[in-house]
Amino acid sequence: MSTTTTNPYETGEKVALPAKDDGGLWGYLRSYGQRVRGGDMGALPAVLGIIVLSIVFSAARPSFLTPLNFANLLTQAGPIVVLGMGLVFVLLLGEIDLSAGFASGVCAAVLAIMLTTHGFPWYVGVLAAIVTGVVIGLLLGFLVAKVGIPSFVVTLAGFLAFQGTVLWLLKEGTNISIRDEVIISLENEYLPPTVGWALGALTVLGFAATQLIQQRNRRRRGLPALLWQVVTFRVVGLAVLVGIAVAVLNEERSRNALFSLKGVPIVVPVIGVLLLLWTFVLRRTAFGRHIYAVGGNREAARRAGIAVDRIRISAFVICSAMAAVSGILAASMARSVDPNTGGSNVLLYGVAAAVIGGTSLFGGKGRVLDAVLGGLVITMIINGMGLVGWSSAYKYVATGIVLLLAASVDAFSRRRSAASS
Amino acid sequence: MGTPLLELRGINKSFGPVQVLRDVALTVHPGEVTALIGDNGAGKSTLVKCIGGIYPIDSGEYLMEGKPVHVHNPRDAASHGVEIVYQDLALCDNLDIVQNMFLGREKKSGMILDEPTMEQLAQQTLAGLSVRTVKSVRQQVSSLSGGQRQTVAIAKAVLWNSKLVILDEPTAALGVAQTQQVLELVRRLADNGLAVVLISHNMNDVFAVSDQIAALYLGRMAAQVKTSDVTHSQVVELITSGRSGTLGLVEEGAAA
Numbered sequence: 041m042s043t044t045t046t047n048p049y050e051t052g053e054k055v056a057l058p059a060k061d062d063g064g065l066w067g068y069l070r071s072y073g074q075r076v077r078g079g080d081m082g083a084l085p086a087v088l089g090i091i092v093l094s095i096v097f098s099a100a101r102p103s104f105l106t107p108l109n110f111a112n113l114l115t116q117a118g119p120i121v122v123l124g125m126g127l128v129f130v131l132l133l134g135e136i137d138l139s140a141g142f143a144s145g146v147c148a149a150v151l152a153i154m155l156t157t158h159g160f161p162w163y164v165g166v167l168a169a170i171v172t173g174v175v176i177g178l179l180l181g182f183l184v185a186k187v188g189i190p191s192f193v194v195t196l197a198g199f200l201a202f203q204g205t206v207l208w209l210l211k212e213g214t215n216i217s218i219r220d221e222v223i224i225s226l227e228n229e230y231l232p233p234t235v236g237w238a239l240g241a242l243t244v245l246g247f248a249a250t251q252l253i254q255q256r257n258r259r260r261r262g263l264p265a266l267l268w269q270v271v272t273f274r275v276v277g278l279a280v281l282v283g284i285a286v287a288v289l290n291e292e293r294s295r296n297a298l299f300s301l302k303g304v305p306i307v308v309p310v311i312g313v314l315l316l317l318w319t320f321v322l323r324r325t326a327f328g329r330h331i332y333a334v335g336g337n338r339e340a341a342r343r344a345g346i347a348v349d350r351i352r353i354s355a356f357v358i359c360s361a362m363a364a365v366s367g368i369l370a371a372s373m374a375r376s377v378d379p380n381t382g383g384s385n386v387l388l389y390g391v392a393a394a395v396i397g398g399t400s401l402f403g404g405k406g407r408v409l410d411a412v413l414g415g416l417v418i419t420m421i422i423n424g425m426g427l428v429g430w431s432s433a434y435k436y437v438a439t440g441i442v443l444l445l446a447a448s449v450d451a452f453s454r455r456r457s458a459a460s461s
Numbered sequence: 462m463g464t465p466l467l468e469l470r471g472i473n474k475s476f477g478p479v480q481v482l483r484d485v486a487l488t489v490h491p492g493e494v495t496a497l498i499g500d501n502g503a504g505k506s507t508l509v510k511c512i513g514g515i516y517p518i519d520s521g522e523y524l525m526e527g528k529p530v531h532v533h534n535p536r537d538a539a540s541h542g543v544e545i546v547y548q549d550l551a552l553c554d555n556l557d558i559v560q561n562m563f564l565g566r567e568k569k570s571g572m573i574l575d576e577p578t579m580e581q582l583a584q585q586t587l588a589g590l591s592v593r594t595v596k597s598v599r600q601q602v603s604s605l606s607g608g609q610r611q612t613v614a615i616a617k618a619v620l621w622n623s624k625l626v627i628l629d630e631p632t633a634a635l636g637v638a639q640t641q642q643v644l645e646l647v648r649r650l651a652d653n654g655l656a657v658v659l660i661s662h663n664m665n666d667v668f669a670v671s672d673q674i675a676a677l678y679l680g681r682m683a684a685q686v687k688t689s690d691v692t693h694s695q696v697v698e699l700i701t702s703g704r705s706g707t708l709g710l711v712e713e714g715a716a717a
């Protein structure tokens with residue numbers, strides 16, 4: 041008997057599992073249908089929500105579907121979407137950050153103090169705000185991961201404490217106005233139309249290039265690749281969406297002949313860059329993979345040698361840092377910071393954005409894109425009901441119901457996928 | 462027969478005042494399935510955890526390929542090619558097969574995960590084990606059956622240049638057909654030249670796949686015998702009383 045102990049598999053000759061390619065495009069569609077029925081609905085609810093809300097509100101108020109309101113909607117969505125992006129990381133671990141709203145308030149207050157009270161340039165203020173967010177995240181993460189307090193309690197305490205911190209920073213409730221033009225421009229200025237087109241084209245070309253390179257790489261290695269019809273559909277779909285959006289936003293929105301109002305809001309490319317950055321981190325790096333693993337099965341992740349505590353702390357750091365960015369956008373939109381910045385229902389909107397987009401409250405499932413789609417749904421509800429003239433009473437109730445609806449979809453799809461396995 | 466891959470001599474392990482392993486010896490040869498059997502509390506799990514480096518041994522010799530080695534933690538064990546597949550599997554339901562197999566040891570090119578390479582290696586490993594039951598290596602683990610999960614967990618252990626794979630009750634939660642599949646896989650591992658230690662309660666499984674049987678009785682190695690040399694009832698006796706005829710532990714009083 042031989043005593044060779046080398047692994048016979050690593051040097052394995054070209055062996056492939058039986059190809060699963062059954063029936064081309066039709067097979068692809070069928071397997072997509074199966075996934076949806078099995079509870080993996082992805083972005084479907086959010087996309088349906090956007091379509092239904094567009095129809096309902098534009099029927100009720102024709103002004104809903106105008107270029108002016110579309111631009112408003114995007115700027116309004118900014119802070120919510122960015123907060124939701126950060127919350128996705130915490131939700132992926134099956135944790136929650138209830139303090140993210142007021143954390144964004146604290147960071148916005150730091151920004152305002154740096155800019156207005158001390159007269160620092162904008163980048164110093166932004167850096168200070170984000171560093172504040174990182175410190176808050178380190179503190180929360182340490183208490184959750186190392187001390188072992190449930191995140192619900194830690195961040196509920198943070199919710200109260202940060203509310204107080206904002207009051208203290210703003211000297212018991214005075215508001216500080218922001219005059220820095222760079223910060224103001226984030227939510228109040230627009231790209232020149234040509235720049236809008238150029239960025240749109242760059243987005244589509246970049247997406248097409250990464251898709252093509254990826255699929256060609258897979259095919260070259262003999263791995264099952266996506267059908268070219270699917271890739272084409274994705275690229276063309278994105279091109280159409282981006283094209284329509286840029287065209288609409290580049291239309292003249294001003295009703296006053298004296299000044300012009302057109303172009304893509306500056307906040308849109310800001311969100312685009314954040315979306316790209318965090319999607320890359322989650323999908324293409326080991327760190328991102330480990331976040332999913334810790335959210336899926338913490339014990340398995342630990343046995344696989346993943347530093348679970350470090351992953352959990354970094355998720356809270358990312359969440360609070362993104363809350364800081366959200367606070368900066370909120371300050372830009374309001375042109376000032378007051379004790380209510382990041383308060384009232386901002387956090388609820390952020391969580392709702394992530395969950396409506398398809399991020400699970402049970403951990404292990406979610407994407408950064410979810411926050412963008414869900415954030416648009418939430419903003420459409422707020423914006424649309426404002427146009428229809430409903431009072432805050434109805435707005436709160438309606439938003440609460442939508443969040444519950446999204447959470448039930450989440451719970452339902454979880455049950456569905458548990459039953460199907 | 463060449464040098465054993467793993468040889469343990471005189472292993473002792475106590476937890477406080479309780480001595481769990483007493484002078485245990487075990488030899489495991491490459492290309493063979495060694496069944497580790499014993500009643501509940503006989504010390505099987507403790508022995509396996511000592512081999513895997515989760516518990517440090519109090520005294521005794523631990524030899525790999527004839528050379529004494531020191532194993533203080535799971536990483537030491539892994540560096541000697543020892544991989545353990547635990548009963549509760551430790552897979553992430555929300556990740557797919559490739560992601561699970563490479564979890565914590567992802568292949569990267571620069572900062573970026575090298576998905577095509579990982580997918581190819583995963584496919585080759587599964588094909589090398591003649592696994593035909595999974596449709597796609599990009600399937601989420603949550604959609605797999607119990608037997609398929611066991612297969613993935615075993616393939617994960619095999620992927621890492623391992624020399625010794627220890628399986629803790631791999632068929633405990635499986636149906637008849639799936640048990641059969643997993644046992645065939647266990648046999649195939651050994652036939653491919655690996656040393657396999659199989660912990661099991663099930664006599665049928667033990668006789669179906671093992672080459673050697675090592676029976677623990679109250680923390681002592683009652684006997685390590687060739688499977689073909691013993692009968693079913695002899696093995697049961699070894700488990701329940703530590704001896705069977707001339708086999709097994711000498712009665713304490715008899716030597717005096």
